[in-house]
Amino acid sequence: MAGTSLTVEPPLEGRGAPADPHLVRIRDLIYRLCGIYMPDNKYYFLGDRCGRRMKVLGASSFSDYLDQLTLGSNRDAELRALLNEITVGETCFFRNQPQVDALMKIILPKMIEAKRKAGYCRLRVWSSGCSTGEEPYTLAMLLMEASQSLLAGWQFDIQATDLNDHSLARCKEGLYSDYALRNTTAFFRQKYFTPEGDQFRIHDEVKARVDFQRLNLRDDTRMVFMKGLDLVFCCNVLIYFDGTAKRRTVQHYFNALLPGGYFFLGHSESLYGVNDQFRLVHFPKATAYWKPSSDAPPPGAK
Amino acid sequence: MNTAIRKRLEAQLRRLESLPALPVTLGPLRESLDRPAEEIEVDRVVQLVSYDKSIAAQLMRMTNSPLFGRKQMVGTVREAVLALGFWRVRDVVFSCQFPKIMSGWTKSVDHVSFWRHSLGCALVSQKLARLLRSRSAEKAYLAGLLHDLGILVNATLFSDQFASTLQRAKEQQTPLHEVEKEVLGLTHAESGRILAEVWNLPEDVATVMEFHHDVGAAPTAKDLVALVHLSDLLCRLREMGYGYYEALSVDFAGSPAWGVLAQHCPHLDRFDLTRFTFELDEYAEEVLTMVSNILGSNTNAA
Numbered sequence: 001m002a003g004t005s006l007t008v009e010p011p012l013e014g015r016g017a018p019a020d021p022h023l024v025r026i027r028d029l030i031y032r033l034c035g036i037y038m039p040d041n042k043y044y045f046l047g048d049r050c051g052r053r054m055k056v057l058g059a060s061s062f063s064d065y066l067d068q069l070t071l072g073s074n075r076d077a078e079l080r081a082l083l084n085e086i087t088v089g090e091t092c093f094f095r096n097q098p099q100v101d102a103l104m105k106i107i108l109p110k111m112i113e114a115k116r117k118a119g120y121c122r123l124r125v126w127s128s129g130c131s132t133g134e135e136p137y138t139l140a141m142l143l144m145e146a147s148q149s150l151l152a153g154w155q156f157d158i159q160a161t162d163l164n165d166h167s168l169a170r171c172k173e174g175l176y177s178d179y180a181l182r183n184t185t186a187f188f189r190q191k192y193f194t195p196e197g198d199q200f201r202i203h204d205e206v207k208a209r210v211d212f213q214r215l216n217l218r219d220d221t222r223m224v225f226m227k228g229l230d231l232v233f234c235c236n237v238l239i240y241f242d243g244t245a246k247r248r249t250v251q252h253y254f255n256a257l258l259p260g261g262y263f264f265l266g267h268s269e270s271l272y273g274v275n276d277q278f279r280l281v282h283f284p285k286a287t288a289y290w291k292p293s294s295d296a297p298p299p300g301a302k
Numbered sequence: 303m304n305t306a307i308r309k310r311l312e313a314q315l316r317r318l319e320s321l322p323a324l325p326v327t328l329g330p331l332r333e334s335l336d337r338p339a340e341e342i343e344v345d346r347v348v349q350l351v352s353y354d355k356s357i358a359a360q361l362m363r364m365t366n367s368p369l370f371g372r373k374q375m376v377g378t379v380r381e382a383v384l385a386l387g388f389w390r391v392r393d394v395v396f397s398c399q400f401p402k403i404m405s406g407w408t409k410s411v412d413h414v415s416f417w418r419h420s421l422g423c424a425l426v427s428q429k430l431a432r433l434l435r436s437r438s439a440e441k442a443y444l445a446g447l448l449h450d451l452g453i454l455v456n457a458t459l460f461s462d463q464f465a466s467t468l469q470r471a472k473e474q475q476t477p478l479h480e481v482e483k484e485v486l487g488l489t490h491a492e493s494g495r496i497l498a499e500v501w502n503l504p505e506d507v508a509t510v511m512e513f514h515h516d517v518g519a520a521p522t523a524k525d526l527v528a529l530v531h532l533s534d535l536l537c538r539l540r541e542m543g544y545g546y547y548e549a550l551s552v553d554f555a556g557s558p559a560w561g562v563l564a565q566h567c568p569h570l571d572r573f574d575l576t577r578f579t580f581e582l583d584e585y586a587e588e589v590l591t592m593v594s595n596i597l598g599s600n601t602n603a604a
Contacts, residue, residue, distance in 0.1 A: 037580045041587070105475070106549045270576035280576060282539050282552045285583075287576060290553070299551035 019043040022062035026050060029069060034083065034239035035246070037268045049085040053078070080240060087236050093134045093176075094183040096235075096267050102283035103231070104142060107262055111230060112150055114260060114296050123156040124229045126256070128217065129163075129237030133171030133210070134180055136160035137202055139233070140209040141192050161215035171212050174202040217249050226256040235266035243274075250275045259293030303492045303512065311488065311496045314459045322406025324501045325399045335392045342388050348380050351395065360398035360596060361391070369425060369588055370394070393443040397421060400447070401596065407454035410465055414593060415545030416454070420447050422542030422589045426533040426582065433578070434567040438526040445510040445530050448503065452494025452511060453478070459493070460486055475549040479515045491515050517559040525566035528559040540582040542589060
């Protein structure tokens with residue numbers, strides 16, 4: 001399906017120095033299998049991360065490594081290992097500012113208006129694959145701030161799930177390095193964190209806003225119980241799934257959302273070829289997927 | 303457009319002491335390039351381009367820029383003309399002359415933003431047209447480059463009112479043409495049309511200038527209008543806009559322009575828009591570099 005993408009052929013017009021063609025093919029392979037796109041200006045990064053794996057495997061060239069990724073008997077595990085290298089240490093608070101802007105400046109005001117008309121002043125959010133908690137806590141802080149204005153008088157619930165017990169324990173601990181706060185403004189640092197040595201502890205009032213649960217996204221019986229959500233975040237999780245598992249999981253997300261709700265992926269991820277029930281919506285420097293609703297008009301295209 | 307608006311614009315334009323003209327070089331060059339391909343004389347084109355040293359220099363620079371996709375550097379104007387092909391020569395020369403086109407009009411529009419948007423839209427229109435195998439591919443670049451010239455007209459004719467229009471658009475984070483309609487009673491689409499007539503620009507380019515915010519109303523060149531409309535939106539969503547945050551949410555696949563394009567481009571249903579937008583982010587950087595280089599060199603020459 002994804003292989004029919006027109007943007008794969010013809011190649012991009014003159015993009016600076018040409019990268020190793022095998023590295024380009026590794027990039028395209030990652031996009032096709034995982035839906036994560038590494039732009040040309042990230043070839044150096046991609047090459048570096050492939051290099052780490054090549055050292056482990058003793059592969060001497062990108063060509064060798066591409067063979068291992070496509071033909072090797074261990075190719076699935078190897079792809080997973082490479083994805084781990086690519087996404088490691090990526091998470092932080094306020095990781096995707098354009099996504100935050102789209103949510104707070106465009107999506108929420110409209111959603112609040114529509115829901116208020118329906119007489120339902122409650123917002124339900126799910127941070128799926130929440131890792132060590134940066135994403136759900138960011139959402140909690142944003143919604144707490146909005147409680148003074150946009151969400152005055154509203155209730156909101158944030159559910160955060162992950163498969164990894166170790167990650168969940170760290171969420172509950174709530175202690176973060178300076179690096180995890182690299183995108184956090186002084187305002188949020190001072191208001192919601194207390195320094196502890198060279199680390200920062202998130203305040204209990206923020207913790208109290210998030211309900212952490214262990215959940216395996218492949219557990220269909222539990223997934224069908226996720227319902228009535230307005231916003232679902234699933235950043236850099238689906239990249240680890242194969243096509244079938246990805247389609248099934250995305251279908252669960254679709255069912256879990258209320259009509260008019262939004263589904264968010266990580267910065268360079270896409271649902272191309274995975275689901276055609278969601279509508280892709282563009283915002284400044286960000287995209288999200290919208291579950292069509294008969295009450296609300298589709299996002300405007302002028 | 304309605305006759306009252308046309309009359310008002312024409313009267314205003316007549317009141318300008320001297321209407322900025324299309325740069326001199328562009329007239330004869332356009333004439334010689336508008337002929338059927340077999341009648342175009344390479345020597346005549348080379349001569350016209352070489353006539354103005356600064357144009358010749360800029361043609362070389364743009365020909366060798368990664369944005370125009372040259373793999374081998376060219377050293378002479380003749381090589382550049384042959385390497386690019388006539389359509390591209392016209393596109394590139396119009397681009398080189400863009401600072402000159404802008405300088406005839408008021409300085410109250412930020413030239414860097416305006417040019418970045420125009421050049422970005424030209425490149426994105428062309429890229430999109432090629433990917434979609436559009437029949438309008440040859441015209442897409444020029445139409446994208448010139449689509450917003452009406453902004454310069456409005457900024458000049460209605461200087462104070464236009465300044466407050468722009469200010470209000472920024473504050474409300476709304477599209478410029480919507481606020482123009484409120485404040486001025488007309489938009490840059492209408493004034494663009496009049497300018498296109500005065501400058502005797504090709505009819506389909508004039509149609510794009512008039513209808514790029516109202517695709518459904520275009521009487522002709524519908525696919526070209528739709529193409530530029532979508533590219534314009536994509537640019538504004540990916541940091542090649544008017545220089546301020548527009549609270550846009552766009553469902554491209556559900557937009558009227560998409561429907562128009564689907565009739566003309568059978569490949570559209572296989573087009574991976576998400577990936578295309580990721581690629582635009584790299585484009586934005588290169589476009590800005592090119593704009594600063596050429597605007598910079600132009601200032602030095604003046």
